[in-house]
Amino acid sequence: MRQGTLRRPPAPCIECAFFLDVDGTLLDIADTPSAVRVDLELLELIERLSRVSGGALALVSGRSISDLEELLGARRMPLAGQHGLERRDAAGRLWIHAAPPGAKCTIKEALAPVLARHAGLLLEDKGLTLALHYRQAPHLAAYAHRLMARLMQEAGGELELQKGKRVIEVKPAGIDKGTAVAEYLAESPFRGRHPVFIGDDLNDEHGFAEVNRVGGISIKVGPGASCASYRLPHVAAVRNWLNDALKGAG
Numbered sequence: 001m002r003q004g005t006l007r008r009p010p011a012p013c014i015e016c017a018f019f020l021d022v023d024g025t026l027l028d029i030a031d032t033p034s035a036v037r038v039d040l041e042l043l044e045l046i047e048r049l050s051r052v053s054g055g056a057l058a059l060v061s062g063r064s065i066s067d068l069e070e071l072l073g074a075r076r077m078p079l080a081g082q083h084g085l086e087r088r089d090a091a092g093r094l095w096i097h098a099a100p101p102g103a104k105c106t107i108k109e110a111l112a113p114v115l116a117r118h119a120g121l122l123l124e125d126k127g128l129t130l131a132l133h134y135r136q137a138p139h140l141a142a143y144a145h146r147l148m149a150r151l152m153q154e155a156g157g158e159l160e161l162q163k164g165k166r167v168i169e170v171k172p173a174g175i176d177k178g179t180a181v182a183e184y185l186a187e188s189p190f191r192g193r194h195p196v197f198i199g200d201d202l203n204d205e206h207g208f209a210e211v212n213r214v215g216g217i218s219i220k221v222g223p224g225a226s227c228a229s230y231r232l233p234h235v236a237a238v239r240n241w242l243n244d245a246l247k248g249a250g
Helices: 040-052 065-072 101-117 138-155 177-185 202-213 235-248
Strands: 016-020 057-060 079-081 086-088 094-096 122-125 130-133 159-164 167-172 194-199 217-221 230-232
Touching: 016 177, 040 057, 040 235, 057 177, 065 079, 079 177, 086 177, 101 122, 101 130, 101 138, 130 138, 138 159, 138 167, 159 202, 177 194, 177 202, 194 202, 202 217, 217 235, 230 235
Parallel strands: 016 057, 016 194, 057 079, 194 217, 217 230
Antiparallel strands: 079 086, 086 094, 122 130, 130 167, 159 167
């Protein structure tokens, strides 16, 4: 991954295909996933950008699709949830890459006594993945990572760890935000367009890598090393950059 200062991205255009992370990219991160609040300005921005780009806009998130729908007011648009494990295309079809159910249940049961001992840890069951958050107990970071790695190995199955901002997640291997972007780019209305991927976290590096591979625009939000080609400093800058595309649309 690149270190140091990345360039500001070039001006966007409505001929692009937009792939956008949510938490930390379009919305500031809250203490817990449920504490996030979506403002009307963001909803209007997403709706307008989707319309002027001919529907070539997808949200690609670690959240589940049902969670995204609740946040956005159940808007029918392309959504990739749980790091690409579930994906709704522009035609409304749902694609699922399922986790081994036995392995997931084993890990969840093993975490129950740990959560009882450490009130600062939060387990989020997204359906296909399990995410252990330590935002409220950052001193437990190393412990949380070691624990999830051990439980994943003991559970067996084709699982892998996905690291994020103060969260460690167990998910099926081989599926990520990069595979979700690749699947969208093979479909209408994304096919043939210049792809843009914007994200802020370690789990977004897969999306950056895929967009870089096909010559698109990859944008890292905030500080930190990244394979992205460009950088924007914060959520407000992302929204301003996307609004520039709308200005160009007239």
